[in-house]
Amino acid sequence: MRKKNIFKETLLVSQEDMALLLHVNKSQWAMFEIGERDLPNDAKLKLAKLLAVATALQEGQQKTDQEILQEGKINELLNKYINDNYIKQLSTLRKLETIQRKYHEALRTHHFICLLQNDNEISTKHQTLLQDMSNKAKNTMERHGLHVQLDYEVKLKTLQYEEKLLKKRLKKSDSA
Missing domain, CATH: 1.10.287 (Helix Hairpins)
Structure with a gap:
């Protein structure tokens, strides 16, 4: 089962950057993206927060x-x-x-x-x-x-x- 990479499509976030943000290595993140591996719980929590921020961006916030x-x-x-x-x-x-x-x-x-x-x-x-x-x-x-x-x-x-x-x-x- 292949997962959709939200961040790659809506933001300019590379696999390396995402792995750093979640405190996992690049291969862990890459395998998670394609659905072949799970993330540690603390990484999942950080990912949930990042998804919430990304969703808020899509809904429109104050202009920078x-x-x-x-x-x-x-x-x-x-x-x-x-x-x-x-x-x-x-x-x-x-x-x-x-x-x-x-x-x-x-x-x-x-x-x-x-x-x-x-x-x-x-x-x-x-x-x-x-x-x-x-x-x-x-x-x-x-x-x-x-x-x-x-x-x-x-x-x-x-x-x-x-x-x-x-x-x-x-x-x-x-x-x-």
């Missing part, structure tokens, strides 16, 4: 200083991520607004030039100038086009979703 320190580090890191995310959102939003503004300016310029080019009274010299202006507007529209705007919109939405996840995790960490 180390746990509180680790949770503090998590909260610090989450707050840093939230702040970094906020800066990235602002930067992405500004870039998106700039790209949208330049695109719409170029689009209005292109429409304006199209209207002027239809005027028969414009000289060839002015037609060449209008063509150059039209090319500049088209290039600007391409560099700041709807596909580029979509890319920034997706980045912004991703950052906003990440922010929600970080805040949710921070709230969960605060309530724990």
